[in-house]
Amino acid sequence: MARKHLGKVGAAVLIVFFASVLDSCVARFREPLFTVHLLPGASELVEGQLDHEIKDLALLRVETADEDVQLEILRRQHGYWLGGNMWVGTISAAPDATAGTYDLKVFAANQPPETPVAAFRAIVYPDPAALQQSHLSLIRRIFDIAPWMVAIACIPALAAVMGLIYFFSQTTQHLLVAQGKAEVFLVKIVGGTTEVYFGLGRRHGVAPGMRVHLFAENGQAVCDAVVRQVDAENSMALADDRAGNLRHGAIAAMATREQTTG
Numbered sequence: 001m002a003r004k005h006l007g008k009v010g011a012a013v014l015i016v017f018f019a020s021v022l023d024s025c026v027a028r029f030r031e032p033l034f035t036v037h038l039l040p041g042a043s044e045l046v047e048g049q050l051d052h053e054i055k056d057l058a059l060l061r062v063e064t065a066d067e068d069v070q071l072e073i074l075r076r077q078h079g080y081w082l083g084g085n086m087w088v089g090t091i092s093a094a095p096d097a098t099a100g101t102y103d104l105k106v107f108a109a110n111q112p113p114e115t116p117v118a119a120f121r122a123i124v125y126p127d128p129a130a131l132q133q134s135h136l137s138l139i140r141r142i143f144d145i146a147p148w149m150v151a152i153a154c155i156p157a158l159a160a161v162m163g164l165i166y167f168f169s170q171t172t173q174h175l176l177v178a179q180g181k182a183e184v185f186l187v188k189i190v191g192g193t194t195e196v197y198f199g200l201g202r203r204h205g206v207a208p209g210m211r212v213h214l215f216a217e218n219g220q221a222v223c224d225a226v227v228r229q230v231d232a233e234n235s236m237a238l239a240d241d242r243a244g245n246l247r248h249g250a251i252a253a254m255a256t257r258e259q260t261t262g
Contacts, residue, residue, distance in 0.1 A: 003168045010161040017154035020139055024147035027137035034120045036091050039131055043092035048106060048118035050085040059109040068097035069122045071104045091122050099126040177204060180254040187246050194243040196225050198252035201233040211255040212237050214246060222246060
């Protein structure tokens with residue numbers, strides 16, 4: 001029973017994981033490039049490409065239409081993936097900045113003066129609630145949590161659930177084996193004959209010709225079967241037509257010597 005509940009929990013965690021990844025990807029693709037979202041008094045890191053000829057940041061000029069929102073270029077750096085010459089800066093909104101949209105442009109001395117090398121749009125919101133509702137991510141809009149953080153949190157949660165399922169499976173298996181029982185892990189209909197596979201083998205004392213009792217998962221007796229194939233860990237028994245209702249999770253129990261000979 002515990003494993004069934006854990007299986008449902010694991011399935012739910014997996015659904016949340018893929019939903020958060022999808023939500024993050026959709027939001028990223030829908031988000032306009034070079035757009036930052038700010039509250040008054042907040043700032044956000046931005047970056048842009050530079051020609052290799054530019055080594056001095058003083059050759060860059062920032063143009064903004066309003067003093068309430070400023071772009072400050074802080075340093076040069078190499079690109080993370082493909083290298084290249086880049087600048088890093090911050091776009092900041094003044095504490096008393098008015099909510100609205102602000103355009104900022106960066107010009108370089110070695111480029112035509114009318115052509116910016118980078119252009120950003122800053123959107124300032126009046127309060128945190130308005131900022132939260134502006135997010136394109138459904139998870140962030142409802143819970144104010146980044147979807148990638150939800151996806152990362154799902155990984156250890158899923159690992160814990162899988163670990164618990166394995167622990168309970170092993171514990172259940174050992175308890176059943178100690179009683180001469182095992183779970184049925186496969187039921188096949190071959191040529192009108194029902195083949196039942198379960199986790200008891202030669203090392204558990206099973207041999208061809210032995211009889212096993214088959215029980216449904218709820219403990220109700222279904223039918224008997226006769227062992228036909230055995231390896232070290234598992235066996236296959238042939239059952240009568242009543243075994244058609246057996247499912248994964250049913251129980252096979254070895255008959256006692258008296259029952260076998262009777």
